[in-house]
Amino acid sequence: MAENKLKITGNEQATTISLIRGDGIGPEITDSVIQILEASGANLKYAEIEAGEKLYLSGKTSGISDSAWDTMRKYPTLLKGPITTPRGTGYKSLNVTIRKTLGLFANLRPARTYDPFVKTKHPGTDLIIVRENEEDTYAGIEHRQTREVTQCLKLITQPGTEKIVRYAFEFAKSNGRKKITCMVKDNIMKITDGLFASIFKEIANEYKDIETESMIIDIGAALLANNPQRFDVILAPNLYGDILSDIAAEVTGSVGMCGSSNIGDSIAMFEAVHGSAPDIAGKDIANPTALIKAAVLMLVHIGMPDKANLVRNAVLKALEDGYRTADIYNGEAGTTKVGTKAFTQAIIERLGEIPQILEVRELSRPKTIQLQKPTKIESKELVGVDIFIDEYYNRDPENLGKTLDAFTNKSLHLKMITNRGVKVYPDGQPETFLTDHFRCRFVANEGQKVSTKDILELMATFEAKGMDVIKTENLYTFDGKIGYSLGQGE
Numbered sequence: 001m002a003e004n005k006l007k008i009t010g011n012e013q014a015t016t017i018s019l020i021r022g023d024g025i026g027p028e029i030t031d032s033v034i035q036i037l038e039a040s041g042a043n044l045k046y047a048e049i050e051a052g053e054k055l056y057l058s059g060k061t062s063g064i065s066d067s068a069w070d071t072m073r074k075y076p077t078l079l080k081g082p083i084t085t086p087r088g089t090g091y092k093s094l095n096v097t098i099r100k101t102l103g104l105f106a107n108l109r110p111a112r113t114y115d116p117f118v119k120t121k122h123p124g125t126d127l128i129i130v131r132e133n134e135e136d137t138y139a140g141i142e143h144r145q146t147r148e149v150t151q152c153l154k155l156i157t158q159p160g161t162e163k164i165v166r167y168a169f170e171f172a173k174s175n176g177r178k179k180i181t182c183m184v185k186d187n188i189m190k191i192t193d194g195l196f197a198s199i200f201k202e203i204a205n206e207y208k209d210i211e212t213e214s215m216i217i218d219i220g221a222a223l224l225a226n227n228p229q230r231f232d233v234i235l236a237p238n239l240y241g242d243i244l245s246d247i248a249a250e251v252t253g254s255v256g257m258c259g260s261s262n263i264g265d266s267i268a269m270f271e272a273v274h275g276s277a278p279d280i281a282g283k284d285i286a287n288p289t290a291l292i293k294a295a296v297l298m299l300v301h302i303g304m305p306d307k308a309n310l311v312r313n314a315v316l317k318a319l320e321d322g323y324r325t326a327d328i329y330n331g332e333a334g335t336t337k338v339g340t341k342a343f344t345q346a347i348i349e350r351l352g353e354i355p356q357i358l359e360v361r362e363l364s365r366p367k368t369i370q371l372q373k374p375t376k377i378e379s380k381e382l383v384g385v386d387i388f389i390d391e392y393y394n395r396d397p398e399n400l401g402k403t404l405d406a407f408t409n410k411s412l413h414l415k416m417i418t419n420r421g422v423k424v425y426p427d428g429q430p431e432t433f434l435t436d437h438f439r440c441r442f443v444a445n446e447g448q449k450v451s452t453k454d455i456l457e458l459m460a461t462f463e464a465k466g467m468d469v470i471k472t473e474n475l476y477t478f479d480g481k482i483g484y485s486l487g488q489g490e
């Protein structure tokens, strides 16, 4: 939709929100949210963006109009209904596109229980997952390197991690949260997850009032599934955070009731955690609570915390008064099963009322994150190279090792060969399974400096011997500390 055709609804002096109504149940639950926001007196108007299934099916594989980016830049708060990603190749998930294009680095997913009003196995759960949203394996850098081996690059960066860690602490501080649990797998990924964990530990020193703990992701996920009440704020890199937030939504018994925010430096997006539920679309039975909760987060973000409280309290009061959409209705005495419209009406009628039993937690927006300037730039030295080769037809590590030992030049010699990270030369074990993908580690000869030219010469030797080099990875030290992992068995 061209900017001059932008459909803007609402009062002229209002704050303008970019709006994607979405597909499936999207339009119904978006209508519900807009009606509630209007009834709350929040002074908003909406700039509608064309996005979703209709665009995908008309051949726009991104699923979003080109002018949408300018609209979001002009009106940097986006409320988004769920979008259907048509099955089949070529369609990119719009969520991932929006998050990455607009630099929405923090994904916030609150998960709480509404006991005794909504059945749950874990009463008293009230936690928030702060998930890094741009890096990790979700950078989407993947390659097929040989006939047998594929690779996905996991990128964890210092500034990206610092940003999300600071955000988590600032969020906890401004929202009265007492503890942050960081979940990583730094016993295995010592460099990438190790960086995340060490930045968490370092920044924790600046927030002495907030208790911190670090957990390995596997035990962390198990504890979250079994005892979610023990958590307050959980911080995690992208992939783990994605999985943890679904576990959290599931164990609180509220997949249809979880809203989320995606926060960037200038733009922020607010959405429901669930999808477009095409199976129940157009039937007036969808639960609008998740998108309403996203709108509550949005109101806090745009500086209308009073309106946020008004809406949130009315939702809790409607639950206390027995109103249930089909997904959370179980026929209990004193409850009424209602459709989307009637549930919306019940909320509107309760604007201004205070829940009597359900605990109210007010939200506030954390202050803007400032990254610290590094106090010292480390010295970086090239000390070797890992050369990855495709050996589909010849998988004899001893033979390969002897060939490569002879490649020694004035600065580099073969240190080891690994297959899927396990050392197979020298002194490999016969049981180790071999794929067609070998890593050959060359390191500096005693007292020698290594240059890029030395590495190029070495690669020329591989080429001359007819070997298939797939890729190289330089080995560096930083202030004398090695910046690469050792092979298993090295």
Ligand code: NAD
Residues within 6 Å of the ligand: 025, 081, 082, 083, 084, 085, 086, 095, 255, 256, 271, 272, 273, 274, 275, 276, 277, 278, 279, 280, 285, 286, 287, 288, 289, 290, 327
């Ligand atoms: P889904 O979340 O849409 O539905 C899963 C189940 O939960 C369905 O039975 C559905 O009826 C129910 N459900 C979901 N939201 C509900 C609500 N508010 N009220 C009552 N019941 C609700 O997941 P799916 O079926 O895997 O995906 C459907 C489509 O949504 C797919 O095209 C998928 O790509 C898309 N999707 C979009 C988003 C997003 O835009 N944020 C997120 C997830 C999935």
